[in-house]
Amino acid sequence: QKEVEQNSGPLSVPEGAIASLNCTYSDRGSQSFFWYRQYSGKSPELIMFIYSNGDKEDGRFTAQLNKASQYVSLLIRDSQPSDSATYLCAVKVAGWAGGTSYGKLTFGQGTILTVHP
Amino acid sequence: KAGVTQTPRYLIKTRGQQVTLSCSPISGHRSVSWYQQTPGQGLQFLFEYFSETQRNKGNFPGRFSGRQFSNSRSEMNVSTLELGDSALYLCASSVDRVEKLFFGSGTQLSVL
Numbered sequence A: 001q002k003e004v005e006q007n008s009g010p011l012s013v014p015e016g017a018i019a020s021l022n023c024t025y026s027d028r029g030s031q032s033f034f035w036y037r038q039y040s041g042k043s044p045e046l047i048m049f050i051y052s053n054g055d056k057e058d059g060r061f062t063a064q065l066n067k068a069s070q071y072v073s074l075l076i077r078d079s080q081p082s083d084s085a086t087y088l089c090a091v092k093v094a095g096w097a098g099g100t101s102y103g104k105l106t107f108g109q110g111t112i113l114t115v116h117p
Numbered sequence B: 001k002a003g004v005t006q007t008p009r010y011l012i013k014t015r016g017q018q019v020t021l022s023c024s025p026i027s028g029h030r031s032v033s034w035y036q037q038t039p040g041q042g043l044q045f046l047f048e049y050f051s052e053t054q055r056n057k058g059n060f061p062g063r064f065s066g067r068q069f070s071n072s073r074s075e076m077n078v079s080t081l082e083l084g085d086s087a088l089y090l091c092a093s094s095v096d097r098v099e100k101l102f103f104g105s106g107t108q109l110s111v112l
Helices: none
Strands: A004-006 A011-014 A019-025 A032-038 A045-050 A054-058 A061-066 A071-076 A085-097 A100-107 A111-116 B005-007 B010-013 B019-024 B031-038 B042-050 B053-057 B064-068 B074-078 B087-094 B107-111
Touching: A004 A085, A011 A019, A019 A032, A019 A085, A019 A111, A032 A061, A045 A054, A045 A061, A071 A085, A100 B031, A100 B042, A100 B053, B005 B087, B010 B019, B019 B087, B019 B107, B031 B074, B042 B064, B042 B074, B053 B064, B074 B087
Parallel strands: A011 A111, B010 B107
Antiparallel strands: A004 A019, A019 A071, A032 A045, A032 A085, A054 A061, A061 A071, A085 A100, A085 A111, B005 B019, B019 B074, B031 B042, B031 B087, B042 B053, B064 B074, B087 B107
C-alpha cells in the first residue's frame, strides 16, 4: 500500500463546476496535510494546508480532513480553465530520532485536473 | 523576496559520470529538502538538511548525497550516474520545520 494515494485521474470538469480531489494516507501519525498545484513544466506551489479535522476554506478552495478515516480532500468551486493542473496531496510525518527532530512530506502521485470551457 | 534558486536548469550527462546540483533557499529559510520527480514515481523524497545537518533521508542509494553550508545553501551530488537517474530534481525550502515547502524551478537531469 502506498503511503499517500490520490484518486486516479485524469479528472475533467466543465467550467463553473465543483472539482473534487481525494487523498488517503496510511500513517496514522501523520500530522499535517498539504495540497500543491503543479502546472505543466513548472514546480509545485502550495495552495492549501490543514492540520485539524474539519473544513478549511480559502477563496474557491476548501480542504477537508478526516483523521479517523485517514482521508483528506480538496474542493475547487467555480472551476476555471486556469485551474487545469496536476494537484498533489502531501502528508507530513514527524518525530524524533537520535535526539533530533525530523519531518518529511510524502507526496501522492497527483491527479490531473482539466477544466474545459 | 527572492524565491528558491536552483542551478543549473538543465544538465545532460553520460552514464558513469557524476553531477552536482545547487540550491539557494529563500532568505531566512534554514531547512532544505530535495526531491526527485519522474513521471512514473512522482515526487520521491531524497533528504532534508537543517543547520548543516542531515535530519532525514529517503530510500535512495548511497550514490545520492548532499550537504548544506552555513549560509543554508545546499548541494546534492549523484555519483556514477545511471540511466534511471534521469529526472527533475527539485529543491524546497522552509523556515525551520518541514512544513510549507517552497519549491525551486528544478534541475532537469538527462543521463545518456
